[in-house]
């Protein structure tokens with residue numbers, strides 16, 4: 001009996017989202033490939049187990065086609081057990097040919113004769129088929145090797161990166177160990193005034209005190225390491241990552257005055273297992289839009305967990321180091337308890353194109369360019385930048401790198417040997433005028449239309465060194481990250497106004513994604529064929545789509561959970577369930593001073609921006625419950641200048657009426673009066689203007 005089925009039934013009761021699991025079409029991988037008794041045999045279904053069963057009875061009679069064959073006494077008792085001593089019957093095929101030949105003869109009709117004409121399934125063939133069915137079942141369900149008597153429980157808590165794109169952070173825990181997988185930042189929306197970046201709420205991490213805690217980094221993208229300095233200002237743990245990711249974290253630590261914290265660094269080597277607390281972790285090389293990106297294989301007492309992290313399956317990456325699919329296959333074949341996989345592009349059918357196709361586009365664009373080429377992309381996409389630089393070298397162009405993050409990333413990647421281009425090809429920005437226009441490639445930041453970035457400053461003629469000319473070609477080798485569409489469009493407007501040739505989306509392969517599309521997601525699902533599946537990295541619609549793809553690839557839908565940030569999932573060999581919700585959210589950061597902005601400050605800014613402000617300053621006489629003199633009423637962002645007088649009069653009347661109706665003892669506390677005045681004004685403004693301004697009364701009682 002399939003024990004996992006039993007477990008799934010138990011789980012079913014705990015998971016109300018799956019109300020009618022039994023009504024689903026049966027999953028062939030859960031059935032142990034047992035014959036279907038409802039299925040009718042037909043001459044074409046010789047390989048169907050049902051025919052096999054019937055023919056089996058017949059076969060106990062001597063087989064006229066194979067007189068050497070003896071009936072197999074094990075035949076019925078052991079449908080699924082293979083006879084290891086049995087060899088395939090070399091005559092089987094000949095028999096089949098013979099019967100096919102005979103069936104062409106128009107000899108006499110009864111059922112009995114017809115049956116003779118179909119392939120005779122003999123014992124050897126049956127044994128082979130049974131063994132193949134068993135092997136196929138084992139191949140398609142390698143997780144059945146997991147020892148389900150293991151009592152260990154794993155908890156997984158995403159604290160960022162679900163219900164959003166970016167800001168990835170999650171905690172995986174055993175009884176004694178906790179690993180924080182990635183510590184990423186994300187970007188604010190347009191309502192978060194003055195906020196530059198968002199970092200995940202670290203509250204939950206403070207509760208892990210009793211465990212051994214480690215930080216595990218998959219790759220160096222901002223949405224995976226960007227919040228590291230903010231974490232280390234609160235809590236410090238040993239960090240494990242590949243060299244480039246750690247070098248990028250080091251740059252951040254230096255910027256934030258955390259130089260000493262590089263002592264927490266542990267450089268990992270690929271294809272090696274690290275004992276981290278009571279977990280064994282291997283970093284597996286993958287392909288993504290940054291060098292040195294990895295997936296994780298985490299061995300726990302409950303079984304192996306594979307976390308793809310961000311990936312695509314690029315068979316022709318720029319550095320020729322493809323994703324380590326062999327390690328995926330290795331772990332998959334041994335049986336994986338749970339797979340976490342990147343859902344960013346789960347709506348995209350097919351395969352994501354190889355990074356190399358961008359190089360081909362660059363060939364075309366460099367051939368077309370008459371003057372300077374100015375190329376902008378994400379500063380972390382070093383393979384993209386490298387491909388542009390290679391073209392510059394072939395076309396005899398000097399390379400000038402502009403923009404703080406771009407300069408720093410190129411420097412780091414050159415130091416690590418990832419960008420192998422000699423010094424003589426690089427020039428400083430002040431040297432650009434020394435060369436003819438067709439001898440220049442500028443590589444710069446600002447592909448997202450960031451106002452402070454070099455490209456935007458060039459477009460608005462504010463850049464100290466680079467003044468755009470109509471002969472310039474500007475290549476924007478990126479797509480707008482969701483939320484940045486308007487600023488990218490704004491940048492395009494400025495560049496086109498400046499008269500340059502802009503190369504953007506009209507060349508389809510000017511940019512390719514770094515994330516897996518459906519066929520790549522399927523490849524990983526099939527290589528791992530896990531018992532449980534947790535789609536990660538993406539908004540709800542992305543993970544829901546990825547879950548559908550997983551079901552198509554044989555994962556039981558009852559073994560998939562769609563998570564949100566703050567959900568805590570418990571995972572054992574037998575079940576997967578949500579156990580509680582922990583505090584999650586975002587902390588606002590002002591990049592000018594690298595400081596936190598409190599929530600109420602951001603809320604006030606939102607109010608001010610959307611609904612304006614009303615200030616009331618008044619002196620009140622306690623004896624006659626009247627305003628002394630005239631109150632000072634000012635307002636911004638709410639009423640037009642020409643309506644101001646009337647508005648002030650209305651407010652004044654409201655306050656007067658309120659005061660006269662108050663009980664004398666209520667007039668003792670100025671805070672209470674301020675509250676009453678605030679409420680009265682609020683009601684009036686909602687009624688007359690449908691707005692919710694910030695209202696600040698200041699009352700003096702005389």
Ligand SMILES: [Zn+2]
Pocket residue numbers: 219221224288289290310
């Ligand atoms: Zn990434």
